[in-house]
Amino acid sequence: MSTYQELLAQKAELERKIENARKQELADAIAQIKALMTQYGITVADLAGKSAPGRSGSTKGSKVAPKYRNPATGDTWTGRGRQPKWVEAALAGGKQLSDFAI
Known part of the structure; x- marks a missing residue:
């Protein structure tokens, strides 16, 4: 049976491996996103949900000219x-x- 100290060491090693795997997968995902953005000409503004040119967003609360x-x-x-x-x-x-x- 393992001692308490050995189990804590194993836990620390496992947490280090988890963090390294997360960082690697995150870097891979970012690289894939950047490649797709380049391939399709997508900008950060497109991802932020900005409306397309020539189209207005929500008109709620905007002033209307009197008729x-x-x-x-x-x-x-x-x-x-x-x-x-x-x-x-x-x-x-x-x-x-x-x-x-x-």
Whole structure:
């Protein structure tokens, strides 16, 4: 039967071998990734999930240009969401939405 000290030495040796194997496999994986990136012309930006040129990303939270203006007050509305009270009042008064188009 092995002694406690012998088992600790074996454990340390095994941990060293595990770390060396991990480093070698990591280096091999990085080399393979670099080769594939070169072969296909992939950049780090491509891997980071940047959108392709000419395509916009998420538009959530971005400003939208107004489409309608109240000529009396200058208030504007993008045409999205609930209609402002001035639009509701004007539509109820017989006007059309196209009357307020910018």
